[in-house]
Amino acid sequence: MNLFTDIRALVVNSLEKLVAQGALPSGLDYSNVAVEPPRDAAHGDMATNAAMVLAKPAGQKPRDIAVALAAELTADARILEAEVAGPGFLNLTLAPSLWQGVIGAALGEGKDFGRSKMGQGKRIDIEFVSANPTGPLHVGHARGAVFGDALASLLDFSGHDVTREYYINDGGAQVDTLARSVYLRYLEALGQEVAFEDGTYPGDYLVPVGEALKAKVGDGYVGKDEDVWLAEVREFATAAMMDLIREDLKVLGIEMDVFFSEKALYGTGRIEAALADLDAKGLIYVGTLEPPKGKTPEDWEPREQTLFKSTAHGDDVDRPVRKSDGSWTYFSPDIAYHYDKVTRGFDALIDVFGADHGGYVKRMKAAVSALSDGKVPLDIKLTQLVRLYKNGEPFKMSKRAGTFVTLRDVVDEVGPDVTRFVMLTRKNDAPLDFDFDKVLDQSKDNPVFYVQYANARVHSVLRKAAEAGVDTSAAPDLSLIAHEAELAVSRKIAEWPRLIEIAARTGEPHRVAFYLYELASEFHALWNRGNELPELRFVQDDPKASVAKIALARAVSVVISAGLGILGVTPVEEMR
Secondary structure (H helix, E strand, O other): OOHHHHHHHHHHHHHHHHHHOOOOOOOOOOOOOOEEOOOOHHHOOEEEOHHHHHHHHHOOOHHHHHHHHHHHHOOOOOEEEEEEEOOOEEEEEEOHHHHHHHHHHHHHHHHHOOOOOOOOOOEEEEEOOOOOOOOOOEHHHHHHHHHHHHHHHHHHHOOOEEEEEEEEOOOOHHHHHHHHHHHHHHHHHOOOOOOOOOOOOOOHHHHHHHHHHHHHHOOOOOOOOHHHHHHHHHHHHHHHHHHHHHHHHHHOOOOOOEEEEHHHHOOOOHHHHHHHHHHHOOOEEEEOOOOOOOOOOOOOOOOOEEEEOHHHHOOOOOEEEEOOOOOEOOHHHHHHHHHHHHHOOOOEEEEEEEHHHHHHHHHHHHHHHHHOOOOOOEEEEEEOOEEEEEOOEEOOOOOOOOOOOEHHHHHHHHOHHHHHHHHOOOOOOOOEEEEOOHHHOOOOOOHHHHHHHHHHHHHHHHHHHHHOOOOOOOOOOHHHOOOHHHHHHHHHHHHHHHHHHHHHHHOOOHHHHHHHHHHHHHHHHHHHHHHHOHHHOOOOOOHHHHHHHHHHHHHHHHHHHHHHHHHOOOOOOOOO
8 A cells, every 4th residue: 555656546537537627638647747745734634746747838817727726626525625725735634544444554565565576577686795705794884785785675675676796806916915814824823933014905804714723734835936825715715705794694684686706707709799789889999999098097198998888878988808018907807797787687687886986987987888889777775984983982903803893893782673764874875974872872862772662662562462451453443543643654654655656766775764753753652652652651551542552563663673674674573
């Protein structure tokens, strides 16, 4: 049930009646007609812009259309009042039975309340995290991981067929550096003194990897030239790091559907095939780029090289794909990887990158546009930095990692649920302050606590009702939900299906976190009013009144549980 969709359908039907009466011309486009909550709750329950968007194509004044539309709408029993406001907006007041019906719909549909079919038949691939396999995930990766996973759940809830994917960056020089770092830990495990030179990874997390390598090969690599052991240690170390990364993801409750290795693109003809596809479309040529303004990127060369004509698909400049020495640029395997995605038949692609990859957006979108002939859109979401604080001071570095705060450091401090919720309390492209003291504070200022406390209060009501012998499974008489404070909660519940579609359409799971806080606020306000007005308490002397009021509380829990499920947070039934 989506009450906003239902009322919009009523608005469109009323407009069609005006067309039939000759009050409006035929052939009007209703696609921009919206029905939404008013900015000010005092202005009614819903508002529509119908008269405003149709005035110009209809050749009429918006107020004239609004007045005629208001007369049609109030002829329907669901609309108690339709008031023309300003130049032609229409504020609607709905019959209480509609808000009461929302409670029944939430209880009847349960965990599926708010699910949408907007994405039905659409396959979407979401690539996120994709950290270099050189160490444990850090707090920046944690934000991208939580955001990507919540976005995937949100799109799944809105009807899409979603694939979660991790791109293993195991084809570059960084994995050689990893192998050399592990080799040093291997020598250390054999009792040798070692020194970590600049560029190697000194973190303690490689100590057990060095010991495991010792257990596997004994002293077989000691004193041997690098060309003897590098390839095997690289493979061994990369596998160990991916095991570590999988464990980090598991701690946050994240499971990937696909792990795709960059290394699998080299020497297999897959890069050549992707570039051949672009070449067949006239998008590959040999040329010399102008020197870039400002900082010179590492892949620019003042000589002829093979270029992708990415400007033909919206990029600012054409991009090198092969250097003058014949080697691939770092962009080429990424083209091949996305070519593989396109050939897998997805209807849309989403990449979640760190903010430091902002300069990569246009070229990657151009590549996918060219490879798919403009048929597969690529949306790139950037996640901004996370600033950690504890005791009012920036959180210190991790000894285990050597140079950064790990995902495990954060989760060990506050737990996975708090970590996930807090990571989603800001839009992905806005910086996030993560204060360890504040996120554990039991107050209204802590959204994690505030939302969980609302759900716990619902379950405390259910326990109290059970003690009082109230049969909460009985069919509720929802007409008994009539107080304005109760209807305010129901109105907020009614926004849930609409919120899901908006959040899914914009790719913004933080909207779910914001909404849950607002719903919790309405519920807590009702609870507090019950302290003043006994008739608003959930357990009453009259069993029928108790069943109805508890039905409202149960509906709140249905939505909170669904919303927390999208965020990957476990709803609690009792606060400790």
